[in-house]
Amino acid sequence: MDEQNEQPRITRARRRLAGVLAALFAAMLLYKVLHAGHLEQTALFYVGLPAFIALAVALGTRPKSATGTALASVTIGLALSGPLLGEGVVCLVFAAPLFYLLAVAIGLTVDRARRRGKGGRAHAFAGIPLLLLLALEGTGAYELPRDGSASVTRTVALSPQQFQTALAERPRYAAPRPTFLKFAFPRPLKAEGTGLSIGAHRTVTFTPRKSLGIGSHPTPRSMRLVVDERGPGRVVFGVRQDTTLARWLDLRSAEVTWRPAPGNRTRVTWNLNYRRTYDPGWYFGPVQQYGMEQAAAYLSDTFAAAPGAHAAGTQAAADRGHDARR
Numbered sequence: 001m002d003e004q005n006e007q008p009r010i011t012r013a014r015r016r017l018a019g020v021l022a023a024l025f026a027a028m029l030l031y032k033v034l035h036a037g038h039l040e041q042t043a044l045f046y047v048g049l050p051a052f053i054a055l056a057v058a059l060g061t062r063p064k065s066a067t068g069t070a071l072a073s074v075t076i077g078l079a080l081s082g083p084l085l086g087e088g089v090v091c092l093v094f095a096a097p098l099f100y101l102l103a104v105a106i107g108l109t110v111d112r113a114r115r116r117g118k119g120g121r122a123h124a125f126a127g128i129p130l131l132l133l134l135a136l137e138g139t140g141a142y143e144l145p146r147d148g149s150a151s152v153t154r155t156v157a158l159s160p161q162q163f164q165t166a167l168a169e170r171p172r173y174a175a176p177r178p179t180f181l182k183f184a185f186p187r188p189l190k191a192e193g194t195g196l197s198i199g200a201h202r203t204v205t206f207t208p209r210k211s212l213g214i215g216s217h218p219t220p221r222s223m224r225l226v227v228d229e230r231g232p233g234r235v236v237f238g239v240r241q242d243t244t245l246a247r248w249l250d251l252r253s254a255e256v257t258w259r260p261a262p263g264n265r266t267r268v269t270w271n272l273n274y275r276r277t278y279d280p281g282w283y284f285g286p287v288q289q290y291g292m293e294q295a296a297a298y299l300s301d302t303f304a305a306a307p308g309a310h311a312a313g314t315q316a317a318a319d320r321g322h323d324a325r326r
Contacts, residue, residue, distance in 0.1 A: 065107070066106075067107030067111055070104075074103040078096055094248075137281065138280070145281070146281070147275055148274055148276060149271055149273045149274070151269060151272075152293060153267065153269040154268055154301075156303075158266050160259065160260050164258070166304075169194055170191050170192065170194050171303060173189065174302065180294050181294050181298060186207045186209070186244050191203065191205070196227060201226045202225045204222060205220070205221075205222050206244045222244065223251075225239055225254065228253070233259055234255070234256070234257045237254045237256075248288070249274050249276055250275040250276075251274045252273045254271070255270070256270050257269045268304070270297075272296050
């Protein structure tokens, strides 16, 4: 009797596994189609693809819990997407919460419909038009506003002249303090170029991009900026070339303004202007906004701690001490 019960269980498990693998295989084919059509950064990929996996698994198999099976299938899909599709860790980190959110929403809906019986099946399919609407963002059907800016204001322990001197020199980048930047963003290693006159340039080298693709090699990343505008207490760096953030967003410019603050300090504002390139906007918009705010804060900390700034500050302190002794 036990052997007879065990045999149907094995058969159901095999069918379930076959359904999951078939859904993942179909999802990879769908990814190839989206990539060929240059739609891999649209909501059709980040909403449509996980929704397809979850629906195919939840409705195509008969597990005890559609939610658990959908989550397991999405996890397997994410694990395979790096080696097989050549994605990087950053892409997987940003996409994973959205994938899991859709898997849970679809799985719970299917589970609830199954508990209600035949009358609940129509309810399970009622959300498909909404998913389709969300998945069409960025494909030409519609899109949310893409332009954004992130601004951070800090008061630094430097005089305005000391800060300007530090900004004109070649920066030395320290390890970022926020965990978000440590884990998700490439780290700047060195910079070439000095000066704040119109046309002065900076070339910043970042840590190489490491893809999870099979047989892939690290590729260099850099960013070239040129001083486009210069005024009293204001500099605008325009981005001319970028292989660092271009896969995630389109950084347009970095504007820095500074003015005197009490106590011989300086109030500095960094403003980063960018254009969102990933959809859906309701998900990637806030994520990119937060990331750019952290990047602006990192720039503020970098130039407030520049070696030239410390040297100028030390010299100013020495001069004040000399004057006091006189």
